Amino acid sequence: MTEVNLNREEDIQNKLLSKFSFLEGRIKVKRARRIFADVDLNNFRSVFDYIVKDANFNIMCMITGLDEGENLSFIYHLANFDGIIFDLKTYAPKGNPVLKTITDAFPGAGLYERELVDLLGAKVEGLSIDNRYPLPDGWPDGQYPLRKDWKREMLDQKEEK
């Protein structure tokens, strides 16, 4: 197997490490064109802004929401025009999962954030919501179907009442 050249990815990694010391050990070049980092919620926005504006990752691919038991985690997949994808992960406690919106940077990300709100029960500050999306209109409150502890029977019990 030929040696893969990771110079571009490592340059980005080093730039981030020199700017944010708390990323030490939490940022990794997984393979060619894939960089992964996880940050706490408090530091999320500063890292996010740096990646988007200074490191030029100005394509918002999608947001992944995960239920990890105690925490909900959110992976923001950002890309640049060199085809490199930056996966920035952050956490929020399941009891009170409050995020801040990124729609000021990417207006289109509102749809992804609304999916987090409806399907995982995250709360997104600064996101205006006036109807259900993507769940159907008559969906009961407090039911988050992509959480691991959610069962379909919980919905049926709610409907019978």
Place this chain on the structure above:
Amino acid sequence: MKITDKIVTWARTKSPWVIHFNTGACNACDIEIVAALTPIFDLERFGTLLKGTPRHADVLLCSGPVTRQIETRLKRIYEQMPEPKFVVAVGTCACSGGVFHDCYSVKGGIDMAIPVNAYIPGCPVRPEAIIDGVVKLLQSLEATDEKEVTK
């Protein structure tokens, strides 16, 4: 049976007008329905005609499982059709929910929302199966000719 009823039944079985409604299908069954109606398979040789509005239609061809969002819309479309009306569930999903069975956003087959006269399983259904199902529905109408043609 009155002679006028006989004529009405004859006319109905010789020219069933259909409306096609996607209740949440992946589009595969819809393509097969269109294939069945167009000249290669030519469902229109039995007098069927695809209509754009439920108010002109006798037969409702439903493809896909009933999602929670579409349920009230499906009922509204069904109620707009003039009596007597017939529903054909096209595809495995429309028959039972298929792979979407027990999904959080899906109610189940078409019969969870409205009464169904004919089930055509398949994933997707073959156009021949749609033709077979529609012809069986028409035959059952002719068979009930002696009785009252309703429901």
